[in-house]
Amino acid sequence: MNKKCTFSIVTVSLNSSKLISKTIESVLQQEYPFKEYIIIDGGSTDGTADIISKYQNQLSYWCSEPDGGIYQGMNKGIQHAKNKWIIFMNAGDTFADSHVLSNIALYADDEKYDVLYGDIFTTKNEELKLKTASEPCNKQRMYFCHQAAFVKTSILKATPFNTKFKMSADLFFFKHCRLLGYHFLHVPVTVAVYDSRGISNTQRIKGLQENIRIVKELDKGWDRIRFLCKLYYVVFWIKLTKRGH
Template structure:
């Protein structure tokens, strides 16, 4: 899906897609025939043609190709894209893949923090990022901030939704990248190391920093870790083919439910060199601090449903330990 269908209450939409500009993943391959090389480009300043295969664009008869969903080359990238990629890969001869990375920002009345989040994404040096912003119909200056940067946003829409996970589902339906990350209003993307993603074969987690705690932490996305904790969603880069829509039957812990589904597809944890800066502890993060029996019971049910009886038993024992410690604390008080 490239655009969301019109809905009542929509306040606007825009971005590069609405102007006919779409992004792809790219792979480098050797041109076997002259006809496979990119076409010539026009110098808009001199109105003359120049060869797109000159040294500043390609070398050693290598060209960048648009890939299909299986990462197989289908046709040469346009000359202007060839030039942009080769500028990025200068002195980095080992780079032969540039996967499209989708970053989704969900926001509602976030004018205080949104601009900082947008700048952290669009100022990355990696040249192949697809940026999507889903606004829940904000009534403050959020939309004005989005419009200020829509020249660097692939698609944005402002319309009512059913909550944060409904908005994130809209983003999932719209994305076309190989990798997906949710960087919501108030979060900052510090470093996007695409080489780490190229070497990953499954959804992975990364390092992140929390401003409020001045803490650098490595998250784990394993079944064992999920029996007693939840990684911040900002620290997870999902492989697109492993990501599913969030289950709206879990209005508070749908991100945890999503992670248990994804984690069940891979036993091996993967860490990357990404660095995420979480400027604000948002809705999802605050929920991880909820140790009420109701919340623990809901989490345990999800573990049993998606990860099986063994991990459910571990999660239950963890919940009972929390409950027992709380009882002892109340007795001492």
């Protein structure tokens, strides 16, 4: 087993007492030994911190204090990460199985790659559906899920998440990485189970509006025009659907 492939798993939570245990257990069940686990709680008031504290002997670092939102919490986790690769498995998310890190380690030793991303299961109404990353389509949106992405920690320390974006800072980060010339690799590993319930149309619209800002800031020429047209159309369609209900 290659000890050079070390992983930092970061969980960010806020008032997630009903979700946090399954995420923690999923991380701790990873059979791969060369890992550390960091939990950043945003000052929960529902007992989440009490649940986390029961696992404190198995954590590399954890804290519970108010912050400026999910991406500020993720940046705080980055500051404490010491291993070569980092993945964010936030409250409610789980690894697909106990072998994920072992499977990713088979690819993580290739120095020419900076971002490794796999596939996910989405769950809705208790049904699992495999969602394969669709690169190079949909680059105006996230074509892979951040719960399925492993990024070199050195890159995230140098260019952390831009907290002016409250919902789409991960899209900004990955598009920026592309522009900087970092190398991405899709790996044939199902990494995570992502619970897609509870995302309202209002949240979708806010996220898409941030995506529009990001495209305006980062994309140029025909790509910019094409992506903006698609995004404006989706926002219009969601608003129309809301009005119909």
